[in-house]
Amino acid sequence: MNPVGYLETGVLYCDDNLSRLSEFPADCVDLIYLDPPFFSNRNYEVIWGDEAEMRSFEDRWEGGIEVYTGWMRERMMELHRVLRPTGTIYLHCDWHAGHYLKVMCDAIFGMRHFRNEIVWCYAGGGIPKRDFPRKHDTIFRYTKSADYFFEPIYRPYSEGTQQRGRTQVKGKYYDEGLRSQGTPINDWWTDVPKITSPTDSEKLGWPTQKSEALLERVILASSKPGDIVLDPFCGCGTTVAVAQRLKRQWIGIDISPTATGVMRERMMKLGIEPSVVGLPVTEADLRLLKPFEFQNWVIRRIMGTAAARKSGDMGIDGYSFFEHLPVQVKRSDRVGRNVVDNFETAIERDGKAKGYIIAFSFTKGAYEEAARVKATGRCQVVLVTVADLLDASEGLAPVAPSPHSPRRTPTPDLMQLLSGLQKKAEEKKADNWIITGPPKKGARPSAEELLETTHAPAVA
Numbered sequence: 001m002n003p004v005g006y007l008e009t010g011v012l013y014c015d016d017n018l019s020r021l022s023e024f025p026a027d028c029v030d031l032i033y034l035d036p037p038f039f040s041n042r043n044y045e046v047i048w049g050d051e052a053e054m055r056s057f058e059d060r061w062e063g064g065i066e067v068y069t070g071w072m073r074e075r076m077m078e079l080h081r082v083l084r085p086t087g088t089i090y091l092h093c094d095w096h097a098g099h100y101l102k103v104m105c106d107a108i109f110g111m112r113h114f115r116n117e118i119v120w121c122y123a124g125g126g127i128p129k130r131d132f133p134r135k136h137d138t139i140f141r142y143t144k145s146a147d148y149f150f151e152p153i154y155r156p157y158s159e160g161t162q163q164r165g166r167t168q169v170k171g172k173y174y175d176e177g178l179r180s181q182g183t184p185i186n187d188w189w190t191d192v193p194k195i196t197s198p199t200d201s202e203k204l205g206w207p208t209q210k211s212e213a214l215l216e217r218v219i220l221a222s223s224k225p226g227d228i229v230l231d232p233f234c235g236c237g238t239t240v241a242v243a244q245r246l247k248r249q250w251i252g253i254d255i256s257p258t259a260t261g262v263m264r265e266r267m268m269k270l271g272i273e274p275s276v277v278g279l280p281v282t283e284a285d286l287r288l289l290k291p292f293e294f295q296n297w298v299i300r301r302i303m304g305t306a307a308a309r310k311s312g313d314m315g316i317d318g319y320s321f322f323e324h325l326p327v328q329v330k331r332s333d334r335v336g337r338n339v340v341d342n343f344e345t346a347i348e349r350d351g352k353a354k355g356y357i358i359a360f361s362f363t364k365g366a367y368e369e370a371a372r373v374k375a376t377g378r379c380q381v382v383l384v385t386v387a388d389l390l391d392a393s394e395g396l397a398p399v400a401p402s403p404h405s406p407r408r409t410p411t412p413d414l415m416q417l418l419s420g421l422q423k424k425a426e427e428k429k430a431d432n433w434i435i436t437g438p439p440k441k442g443a444r445p446s447a448e449e450l451l452e453t454t455h456a457p458a459v460a
Contacts, residue, residue: 009228009249012240012267014260014278017232017253021078029082029251030149030227032089033218033239035210036075039068039097069100073108079232080108083144088115088222091140092210098138109142116141116187120214122194141222153221154182155191185217192217204262206236215242223248237263244270257289258296283360283386287331294331298358301389302327315346316355326350330359337365340373340381347379354380361385 007028013020076091083089089109093101106114118139127133161183192214195203202212215238223229225247231239234252236259243250244267254260257279267274280286286294299306299318304327306318316326328343339357347355362383370381 007228007251008275009251010272011251011275011277012234012237012260012263013251013253014255014257014276014280015253016255018075018078020253020278021075021082021232024078024082026081027084028228029230030084030087031219031223031229031248032079032083032087033092033215033229033231034079034090034233035092035208035231035235036072036233038094038208039065040094065097065100068097069104072101073104075232076105076108079230080144082230085145086148088141088143088148088150090118090218090222091142092137093140094137095134098140102140105140105142109144113143113145114140115143115148119188120192120194121188121190122196124194124196139218149222149224151221151224153185153217155185156182189214189217202238204236204266206259206262209236210238212238212242215239216246219243219246219248234263235259237266240274241266241270244272257293258300261296261300281390283390286386287360289331291331295329298329298386298389299327315343316350320356323354325352326355328355328357330357332359333361334363335359335361335366335383336363337369340366340369340383343381344373344379347381352379354382356382356384358384358386358389360387 007025079089091101091105102117116139118141120137120139122135122137125133125135193211195209195211197203203209219229219239219242226249228249228251229239229243230251230253232253234240234254237252240250240252240263252263254263260276260279264274264276280289280297286297289297295317296306303321304318305321305324307316315328317329318327319325320327326343326347328339328346330339335357343355343357347353362385366383370383374380
């Protein structure tokens with residue numbers, strides 16, 4: 001893939017950063033901050049803010065440290081290529097792989113271009129019994145050449161220092177330096193907050209979310225207004241949000257559709273309509289998503305809310321927007337009769353009269369079971385294919401946005417969306433009835449019928 005000769009800013013890319021970076025021209029970015037997945041062999045469950053959206057944030061490298069550093073090396077080489085000769089890069093890591101990454105960066109950028117090992121200190125968390133508490137991250141700062149931009153950052157003098165500075169000796173200030181902006185910031189940062197509290201005003205649910213104060217310090221120190229700031233592991237978008245606020249141009253990349261959607265909403269709350277590239281738009285795109293990314297895509301597509309936990313959800317993955325009806329998402333083809341039967345129980349247990357199952361396709365038996373459930377009069381299971389969801393949402397007429405809404409673009413008429421999907425599902429059930437006849441009220445299939453319908457061709 002050949003690099004292009006220009007660079008568009010104000011863009012959020014939902015893509016593998018290695019692939020996307022290869023399209024950028026050389027020497028085009030002034031500042032890079034990256035906070036990649038740490039080599040910590042953990043899995044994170046993420047609750048996305050008030051909507052309680054959930055996804056799996058994988059941080060597992062089964063091949064060991066060599067695989068991890070090799071994966072990082074490919075990306076750091078591309079980042080070195082796109083960084084301007086006067087630019088700076090900040091690599092955020094922790095004790096698991098920090099020393100390995102330092103050696104790798106020395107080889108790519110050159111030891112002479114290593115500027116700082118910044119130690120970001122914080123409190124909170126557990127206290128081990130047999131070790132000193134690990135309460136810091138490391139940020140390696142490199143430049144591409146000896147000619148780079150840097151703006152010193154100062155912290156205000158303490159009250160005691162200011163008081164001493166006001167003391168006069170023989171009519172003069174004893175320390176003329178106190179007339180400057182303050183004390184220069186060192187390479188150990190204890191004054192920058194870490195987001196730990198669930199009630200923190202900045203918290204969006206990202207497990208490794210960094211505070212805006214941290215990114216503000218980085219951006220102010222190593223860029224000027226109008227410069228281009230890049231974050232290739234953008235997560236929930238703190239870097240691009242702060243860059244926008246500080247009047248820098250910006251580019252964000254993240255492989256997660258969920259994260260990209262959250263970033264887009266975050267920027268829209270700042271009054272910015274970002275260009276978003278790479279979000280899944282076709283059925284083929286959606287088939288490539290991991291299960292929880294797919295689940296989140298579906299829930300976001302209907303503007304619903306996800307279940308609060310991925311385990312113990314009793315067969316309910318989320319709820320529809322207006323009526324708060326149960327939704328179950330299956331990243332599967334030929335979803336069968338037993339899934340419908342089990343979801344019927346989940347709907348009734350939740351005290352609702354209707355629910356939706358969304359999947360790539362369903363068996364003939366699934367449609368028959370949905371018809372039987374409706375015939376009982378207790379509840380209704382609506383079967384929705386991904387293709388129908390894509391078609392229905394594409395054809396929706398927008399509604400006028402509320403003047404109090406942070407959104408700058410209209411949102412679809414969600415009631416129209418779900419009504420249209422239910423109508424399509426009813427038509428498919430009717431097609432099955434022409435062949436098989438309506439099921440008897442309250443009748444349950446025999447074992448032979450179950451086996452037959454499980455292997456029947458899926459209804460298109």
